[in-house]
Amino acid sequence: MLFSLLIAPAAAEAALPPSNPGTPPMSDSPWSLLPAASANAEALDTLYIFFWILCGIAFVGMIGVQAYFMWKYRKPAHGHAKTSPLTHNGKLEFIWSAIPTFFFVILFAWGEIEYMKQVTPPPDALDVRVTGQKWSWTIEYPEVKGCSLTNDLYVPVGQPMRLTMTSMDVIHSFYLPAFRLKKDVVPGRYTVLWFEATKPGLYPLMCTEYCGDEHSSMVGRVHVVPQEEYGAVLAKACELKQGDTESTEDFGARVLTRGGCASCHTTDGTVKTGPSFKGLFGKTETLADGSTVTVDENYIRESILEPNAKIVSGFSPQMPSFAGRFDDKQIAALIAYIKAQK
Numbered sequence: 370m371l372f373s374l375l376i377a378p379a380a381a382e383a384a385l386p387p388s389n390p391g392t393p394p395m396s397d398s399p400w401s402l403l404p405a406a407s408a409n410a411e412a413l414d415t416l417y418i419f420f421w422i423l424c425g426i427a428f429v430g431m432i433g434v435q436a437y438f439m440w441k442y443r444k445p446a447h448g449h450a451k452t453s454p455l456t457h458n459g460k461l462e463f464i465w466s467a468i469p470t471f472f473f474v475i476l477f478a479w480g481e482i483e484y485m486k487q488v489t490p491p492p493d494a495l496d497v498r499v500t501g502q503k504w505s506w507t508i509e510y511p512e513v514k515g516c517s518l519t520n521d522l523y524v525p526v527g528q529p530m531r532l533t534m535t536s537m538d539v540i541h542s543f544y545l546p547a548f549r550l551k552k553d554v555v556p557g558r559y560t561v562l563w564f565e566a567t568k569p570g571l572y573p574l575m576c577t578e579y580c581g582d583e584h585s586s587m588v589g590r591v592h593v594v595p596q597e598e599y600g601a602v603l604a605k606a607c608e609l610k611q612g613d614t615e616s617t618e619d620f621g622a623r624v625l626t627r628g629g630c631a632s633c634h635t636t637d638g639t640v641k642t643g644p645s646f647k648g649l650f651g652k653t654e655t656l657a658d659g660s661t662v663t664v665d666e667n668y669i670r671e672s673i674l675e676p677n678a679k680i681v682s683g684f685s686p687q688m689p690s691f692a693g694r695f696d697d698k699q700i701a702a703l704i705a706y707i708k709a710q711k
């Protein structure tokens with residue numbers, strides 16, 4: 370009963386609401402974990418339940434004995450309570466030390482075995498690179514040349530995946546609750562996570578280390594797809610070309626989503642980490658050194674490829690370069706999109 374509260378399997382099979390692509394499906398009860406969706410998660414949940422059962426038995430035993438003694442040795446209605454002449458009981462003390470020690474050793478050994486499995490990726494694991502930056506995740510797939518997605522991790526079911534992760538700025542923490550995994554993502558260093566997804570579906574991916582004011586927007590999605598569909602699904606997700614009937618502006622909006630630009634730049638005039646795109650084109654901006662620049666095609670292009678070249682006064686140099694990530698057509702579409710934000 371208690372344990373079904375702690376690990377409720379029924380919740381959170383819900384699909385991603387299409388109106389809000391940024392929201393990953395979460396469990397709908399604050400008391401339940403997401404259903405386990407990786408081999409490692411299932412093993413850890415078993416250990417977790419074992420741990421809770423042990424704690425439950427110990428809690429009930431200790432509080433029960435305490436309550437019984439409080440009642441048994443309560444102040445008598447008349448006269449005085451006599452103090453027991455007992456000093457100690459060797460046999461009893463041995464038992465209450467030995468039994469918990471036995472279970473502590475089991476917990477340690479079990480935890481150690483699971484931990485070693487979790488930090489040792491199998492040799493046939495598929496490589497993916499993850500880069501955290503304020504405030505999005507860049508996910509790159511070495512098997513598809515030039516493929517770099519923002520906040521979307523594609524995974525074939527039943528295939529071990531090895532994530533090599535780093536950060537462009539501060540410490541973030543890559544968190545996959547349905548896989549029971551998280552690891553810090555640290556600038557100037559690589560950290561590694563691996564897992565094998567067991568069920569196709571959509572799972573949340575988050576940052577779980579407070580990294581600044583937009584920390585809570587570092588959410589993404591893990592798409593677990595059947596092995597035979599993986600190649601096609603990934604190729605489609607990676608493709609970023611203007612559609613035959615698509616306007617350049619609309620294509621620019623898709624480029625913007627792919628780059629994760631909206632986590633820092635709004636289109637409604639609100640100033641976040643970077644300037645808002647609303648009314649930006651044609652504006653004269655003052656730079657940190659007092660000089661001015663007119664926002665035209667060249668300035669936008671330079672700001673995408675070399676973001677730190679001309680920082681507008683009042684902003685800090687936090688944007689990563691998109692050189693090598695966006696080609697000329699994509700940049701031109703982005704410029705068209707920004708131009709349209711009047």
Ligand code: CUA
Pocket residue numbers: 501502540541542576577578579580581584585587
């Ligand atoms: Cu990145 Cu919190």
